[in-house]
Amino acid sequence: MLKVKKKAKPEKILLGEEIYILWQDGHESRISYFDMRDACPCASCVDELSGEKTLDSTKIPKNIRPLKSEYVGNYALRIYWSDQHNTGIFHYKMLRNFENSQK
Numbered sequence: 001m002l003k004v005k006k007k008a009k010p011e012k013i014l015l016g017e018e019i020y021i022l023w024q025d026g027h028e029s030r031i032s033y034f035d036m037r038d039a040c041p042c043a044s045c046v047d048e049l050s051g052e053k054t055l056d057s058t059k060i061p062k063n064i065r066p067l068k069s070e071y072v073g074n075y076a077l078r079i080y081w082s083d084q085h086n087t088g089i090f091h092y093k094m095l096r097n098f099e100n101s102q103k
């Protein structure tokens with residue numbers, strides 16, 4: 001397991017072909033939008049009680065893209081997706097530990 005410093009915060013976030021995050025400690029993350037949307041942790045994508053994923057990955061458009069993003073406090077990023085989904089709050093800790101499925 002990759003250990004994350006508590007203060008790992010993004011220095012810069014770019015929404016290009018994929019999401020690019022430069023962290024304050026110099027680490028770089030690149031996450032595909034599909035994988036990120038697929039990992040949405042919100043209550044309509046994950047069962048709050050069991051923690052099980054209820055989102056049907058096959059329903060996510062392959063060309064899913066973020067329309068905009070905004071910072072939530074100083075701990076997370078909120079994405080407004082092109083499939084009208086915008087309730088997912090992506091904690092930096094989660095983004096930092098994110099592993100793309102297509103590798």
Ligand SMILES: [Zn+2]
Nearest residue numbers: 040042045088
């Ligand atoms: Zn969601």
